Amino acid sequence: MSTTLTDRYPTRLPEPGPRVPRHDPVVWGDPADGPLSPGECTGFADRGHHHAPEPLFGPHEVDVLRQEAARLRTDPALRADERTVVEEASQEVRSVFEVHRVSPAFARLAADPRLAGVARQLLGSEVYVHQSRVNYKPGFTGGPFYWHSDFETWHAEDGMPRPRALSVSIALTENFPYNGSLLIIPGSHRTFVPCVGRTPPGHHRTSLRTHSPTVGMPDQDAVRELAEEAGGIDQFTGPPGSATFFDSNCMHGSNGNITPYPRSNIFLVYSSVENTLGPPYAAPAPRPSYIASRDFTPVGEAR
């Protein structure tokens, strides 16, 4: 007897495929448990994101994180490491990955109940850190990040079974409407958009360095339709310390930044311990562990 496993989120197809309705819940835990209110949980289920109305971190906490981010960016050992991704055009540092493992301050941040507690509530289980990074969008030359679903990549290239994962973006500098702030198409997390094109070996080496990768990008018609159905785009701005949680399957991106104001954010990705990685669904080999952790130890203290 043989069992055929069906991939419920097929992607990296030879030709455009139909959009797939999400098979999985968005909110897995109990809205009554907190820290989010039942209304905030409903908002997250509906729009795919939650932006805390007040900054989650105070000025002193942000100063510590910003100093740590600056230290990591200029650390010569890290700069020589694959963890550090450099802007194609300007050669400035664009991202440093796996910051929760190279920095005690970011390890503490990942375990902070203001973040991990929300992840545990929304994902309905203990959680592990799938990925962490600091993004530095420099002033004047910061490039755009084109529309994408993180889950599409994590499923195809990292072997994440379901979209039982979420990201939180924490502002280290003020996010204005005009310095490349996060854009999300609300409600897009309820649709899985398959992407066209076979994943080449070592794809992450180019996909993280260019602003317009050719594999793992949704086609323009799908993005246009999602935005039309949503009736618009949500943009996230706020002072340092503000935080936006968003579902792993949100269609999101950001414009470039010609202003003198750098946009620097920390991204932490939490996944349920019931959603650990297997072999990639649509790539020849898994990505390195600094991009997609295979340490599924729950973060923080048990509830």
Added chain:
Amino acid sequence: MSTTLTDRYPTRLPEPGPRVPRHDPVVWGDPADGPLSPGECTGFADRGHHHAPEPLFGPHEVDVLRQEAARLRTDPALRADERTVVEEASQEVRSVFEVHRVSPAFARLAADPRLAGVARQLLGSEVYVHQSRVNYKPGFTGGPFYWHSDFETWHAEDGMPRPRALSVSIALTENFPYNGSLLIIPGSHRTFVPCVGRTPPGHHRTSLRTHSPTVGMPDQDAVRELAEEAGGIDQFTGPPGSATFFDSNCMHGSNGNITPYPRSNIFLVYSSVENTLGPPYAAPAPRPSYIASRDFTPVGEAR
């Protein structure tokens, strides 16, 4: 006896030069004359721009202009003409120049008292159209326009003596905070920032096609200082038909546009009939008349 003419706004220098305080007024006419109120004139003198609180043009008027803009974009004869500028990467049309001479609808627009009347008041004289264009910033692939002062270019390459000129941008599509809307550093019009680099022959052929020309761009330190002194950046959004007037020496630009929403605007440049063009101040030859008109006939009817 010989007379030495001194250029009060020297630019295209061999090395970075000091910033030059503006030698000329900003508002030349009488604030009591209208159509702008004295308070609006003071605002323009102070910040360098005036954004009408309500759309200047109604839905029917905008429809006519939009259809005309679409017709010009797809006109095969114009497409083959130098007047039409194509995006470097996508080969989509980025701008069509001299629209007030190829289209009766745009000629009427240029003479409309809601626009020309404001220009006459602020510039304190009859006015001529120095330049007109439709900008099409397509969805998904619209590139940025880096920071620049229009007057710096018009002085260097077109021989415009003084910043006694202004632009008006009229929205044909909704300008959101996230589809590449106009950014102005308020107060920057009071400082002339010389640019480094000799103007090569035929410079306009490349400068209008690339997103990062190397000549005629201010250095990053100057832009950062102007933004610091201003305490921020002004961004202009609004529904179709809304209009922003801004002084010719404003430091301005716009980000790229990854959203599905194209940003399409009409730009009209009015200059005082007492500010007609001479030989270029810092270029080997004047630019063609479709970019810099040498027809100084006053627009519209005399007041």
